[in-house]
Amino acid sequence: MAVYTDITEDDLTRFLAAYDVGVLTSYKGIAEGVENSNFLLHTTQGSYILTLYEKRVNAGDLPFFLGLMHHLAERGLSCPLPLPRADGELLGMLSGRPAAVISFLEGMWLRKPEAQHCREVGRALASMHEAGEGFALKRANALSVGGWRPLWRNSEERADEVQDGLKDEIAAELAFLEEHWPRELPDGVIHADLFPDNVFFLGDRLSGLIDFYFACNDFLAYDIAVCLNSWCFEKNGSYNITKGMALLSGYESVRKLTVEEVTALPLLARGSALRFFLTRLYDWLMTPAGALVVKKDPLEYLTKLRFHRAVVSSAEYGLRRGEALQ
Numbered sequence: 386m387a388v389y390t391d392i393t394e395d396d397l398t399r400f401l402a403a404y405d406v407g408v409l410t411s412y413k414g415i416a417e418g419v420e421n422s423n424f425l426l427h428t429t430q431g432s433y434i435l436t437l438y439e440k441r442v443n444a445g446d447l448p449f450f451l452g453l454m455h456h457l458a459e460r461g462l463s464c465p466l467p468l469p470r471a472d473g474e475l476l477g478m479l480s481g482r483p484a485a486v487i488s489f490l491e492g493m494w495l496r497k498p499e500a501q502h503c504r505e506v507g508r509a510l511a512s513m514h515e516a517g518e519g520f521a522l523k524r525a526n527a528l529s530v531g532g533w534r535p536l537w538r539n540s541e542e543r544a545d546e547v548q549d550g551l552k553d554e555i556a557a558e559l560a561f562l563e564e565h566w567p568r569e570l571p572d573g574v575i576h577a578d579l580f581p582d583n584v585f586f587l588g589d590r591l592s593g594l595i596d597f598y599f600a601c602n603d604f605l606a607y608d609i610a611v612c613l614n615s616w617c618f619e620k621n622g623s624y625n626i627t628k629g630m631a632l633l634s635g636y637e638s639v640r641k642l643t644v645e646e647v648t649a650l651p652l653l654a655r656g657s658a659l660r661f662f663l664t665r666l667y668d669w670l671m672t673p674a675g676a677l678v679v680k681k682d683p684l685e686y687l688t689k690l691r692f693h694r695a696v697v698s699s700a701e702y703g704l705r706r707g708e709a710l711q
């Protein structure tokens with residue numbers, strides 16, 4: 386459930402008067418999502434999404450996120466478009482929170498993606514990377530390697546409550562990744578959270594990408610690692626190499642990976658698994674009982690982390706190129 390902030394019909398009607406969206410006919414809170422409060426609006430002109438940005442989103446980052454959606458949509462990527470208000474601004478205030486109205490994207494996210502969908506996602510991710518070129522604003526990845534230790538400090542004392550021995554295992558993992566994290570790889574604007582629930586399909590056709598609220602500048606291949614983790618593992622924790630190959634070949638049908646990126650993939654996947662493990666662990670331990678949000682299981686990402694730790698070459702992900710097999 387993600388409606389942290391409630392709105393009244395009167396406040397919403399006043400808020401919408403600044404937009405060219407017609408007259409409100411109905412609205413309801415959207416149960417999915419974790420970070421922000423989202424509402425589906427119906428008006429005499431169509432359907433829209435209203436997002437109230439919650440505390441974990443830094444208001445200073447909002448121009449980056451909203452501007453990026455504009456930039457990508459202008460370059461032909463299918464993603465929501467923030468609507469301008471009469472004064473030209475993309476942001477207003479509602480119920481004490483910064484708020485935006487964005488276009489409604491048709492489609493559904495897939496509960497059980499198959500290899501063909503992984504291929505589509507790989508292709509869309511590479512198209513997003515290309516479309517992101519030339520975006521003028523910059524945002525560092527606050528949840529890259531430098532952000533993991535501060536996050537870990539908040540949970541480490543209670544980590545063994547989740548699984549025995551976790552405190553030592555994660556401390557060692559973090560130290561390893563801090564020492565070995567790549568310094569230079571091709572970089573650009575990345576989505577950084579392209580999980581299945583952020584990709585819409587109409588039938589088997591990918592209809593668009595949503596939720597750019599972790600987007601930032603970082604290694605492009607790190608975004609692939611996030612997708613391998615979120616799209617190519619089965620519920621039982623096993624890695625599905627057919628899905629991995631499909632995702633990687635879909636990506637490379639648009640943008641070829643460099644030898645350095647291929648070589649770095651196991652490490653990037655390991656780091657990405659740690660990143661989602663840490664944010665989930667924090668939420669698992671700190672979210673008050675009774676909060677209206679579905680907490681995500683950190684142990685799912687611990688299993689993925691352990692898989693990547695055992696990987697010796699990128700070929701194990703389904704990258705079957707000569708240079709990957711040396």
Ligand SMILES: Nc1ncnc2c1ncn2[C@@H]1O[C@H](COP(=O)(O)OP(=O)(O)O)[C@@H](O)[C@H]1O
Binds near residue numbers: 418
């Ligand atoms: N532009 C959109 N078009 C249609 N539905 C959307 C759109 N944006 C968000 N949603 C719906 O709202 C849900 C939560 O959105 P999301 O951006 O993932 O929230 P959060 O930022 O809180 O994680 C999505 O799963 C989807 O159902």
Ligand SMILES: N[C@@H](CCOP(=O)(O)O)C(=O)O
Binds near residue numbers: 417419580582583681
């Ligand atoms: N994808 C992350 C959580 C972020 O949730 P989202 O609703 O913003 O996509 C995870 O699964 O841990």
